[in-house]
Amino acid sequence: MKIDLNTFRLSGTEPTKTRFLVAGILMLAVSVAGYFMDSHQFFFSYLTAYLFWLSLGLGSLFLVLLFHLTGTRWGSVLRRIIETAAVSLPVMAIFFIPILFGMHELYHWADPEVVAHDEILRAKSGYLNFTFFVIRAAVYFSVWTFLAWKLYSKSLEQDSNPQAEQIHAMRRISAPGMILFAITSSFAAFDWVMSIEPHWFSTIFGLYIFSGGLLMALSFIVLFASDLRRQGLLTTTITTEHYQDLARLIFSFTIFWGYMAFSQYFLIWYANIPEETIFFLKRGVGSWRIISWVLVLGNFLLPFIVLMPRAVKRNNIALSVVAVWVILMHYIDLVWIVMPVHHTQGIHFSWMDLTTLAGIGGIYMWVFWIRFAAQPVVPVGEPSLDESIAFTNN
C-alpha cells in the first residue's frame, strides 16, 4: 500500500479488499451450512457477531457526532477513519434480515403460542410484536444511515471545496443527531438484545451496550491506525500524541463501562426482586460465573490499571495489545449477555461463533475499505487539520 502525497489517497489496496471480501463470503457460506446443522446455535452465534460489528459502527457514529459537536481539533487526522467506519452502518441493515428470519429462535415473545400462555408477555405485546419490531428497526437504520451519510458526504464536500458552510452544517446536524442517536441506540439495545430475555428489564441496558460499543470503536481506531503505521503510512500525521489521547478515551470509557455495569448490577442486587435478579442468576450458573468475573477483572480492572501510566499510552505496541484485549473483552461481554439464554448450563464454544464473526466482519471491512481507499485518508479540507497534525499534549 502506498499513499499519493498530492491527493492523499491510498493505492495498492486491492489485495486487502479482496482478502476481506473472500474471507467474508467464505465464512458466511460456511455459516449458512451451520444453519442447516443447528439453526438454534446459528442464530445465537449470528446475533452475537452481529452486535459486535454493529457496535463498531455505532461507536464510530457517536465519535463523529461528538467531534463535530465539540469542534474537536486534536482528532481531525483521525476523522476520516471514524467517518468511514460509521458510514458502513447501512450494511448492518442488510445483515439484519437473517435476524428477522430467526425471530422465533431468538425471541420467545415472537411466538404467539408462548405469548398466549404468558401473562407478562401478553401485557408487553403492545410493544413486543413483530410488526412494531420491524418498524422500529427500520426507524433506527434510517436515522443512523441518514446521520452517517450526511456527515460523511459533507466531509467529502469539504475535501474538494472547503467552505465554512460545511462546518456549520455538520455541527447543526450533530446536535439533534446526538439526541436521536441516544434514543435509537438505547431502544435498539432493548429490542435486539434485552428482549431475548423478554421478562427481564433494565433501563440502563442501552447505555451498558453503548459503552461497550464505544470501547470497541476506539480500540478499532487504535489498531487500524497502528496497522497503517506499520506499513509506513501516515507515520508523521497520526502521532504518539493522538494515540495518547485515544488511550485516554479508552481509559475513561473503561471506567464508564464499569460504572454502567456496576450500576445495573448494584440496583438489582440491592432490591433483590426475582424478576430482575433472574438475569444475573442465569449468568451465575456453571462456567458463566467465571465469565462474569472475567468481565469484572478483564474489562474493567485490568485496562484501568494498565492504561494508567503515561508510558503505556505512548507506546504503540503496548497500546495495540491493550486494544486487542479490550476488543476481545467486548466480544466476551456480548457472549455473556446473549449466550446464557441458549446455553443455560455454562459456556459452550461453537465454530459458528467464529464463522459468523469473520463473515459479517469480512463484509463490513470490505465495504469500509472500498470507501477508505477511494477518498483522501484525512479530511484535507478541514481547517484544523494542520493544528491536529502538530498537536502535542502539554
Place this chain on the structure above:
Amino acid sequence: MVKQKPEGMIAEFENPAALLRAAEKMRAAGFSSFDCHSPFPIHGMDRAMGEKRSPLGWIVAVVAFLGFSAGMGLEWWSSSVAYPLVISGKPFFSYQAFGPVAFAVMVLSSALTALIGMLALNKLPLFNHPVFNSDNFRRATDDAFFISILADDPKYDEQATRNFLSEIGGQNIEQLLETTEMKEGA
C-alpha cells in the same frame, strides 16, 4: 540605614517565541534555578525548560488505593466485627453495598491529596518571592515575558549571568535586590 542583598536576576523577552528559545538556551547552559513568567501558558514550555513530569499522579494513585481500602475496611469492621446486623438478608460483608462508600472515600482522599500535593510541590503558599523586588515584573500578568534566575543557582554569577541573559536576547535586565531598612543602632 538600608541593607541590600542580591537575590537573583530578571530579564524581559520580547514575545512568547523568544521566551521559549531563551528557556532552551538557559537549560542548555546548565542553569537549574530559573523560571519563566508569562501572562498565559505557552505550549512546549515544560519541555523547553527541561521540567520533569510531576510525581503528583503517582502520589494520588497510592492515596486513592489506601482510601479505598480504608473505606472498605471501616465498613467491614463496623458491620461484620464491631456491630454485625442482618440487613435485608444480605451477608455481613456485602462488598457490593460497601463499594459506593469506599469509592467516595477514595475520591475524597485523592482529591484532597491532589490539592494539597499540588500546593506542596509548588512550594505554596509562599509569602514573598525575589521577583517581587522588580517593579517591571508587575507586567508579567499583563503583556511582558520574563526569565528569572535565583542567586542560589550554582551557576549564578553577577556579571556572567547578566552577560548571558543579554546574549540570549534579554532586555531590561535587573538585579533583584532585597532591601531591608535597618533601624538606627540595631
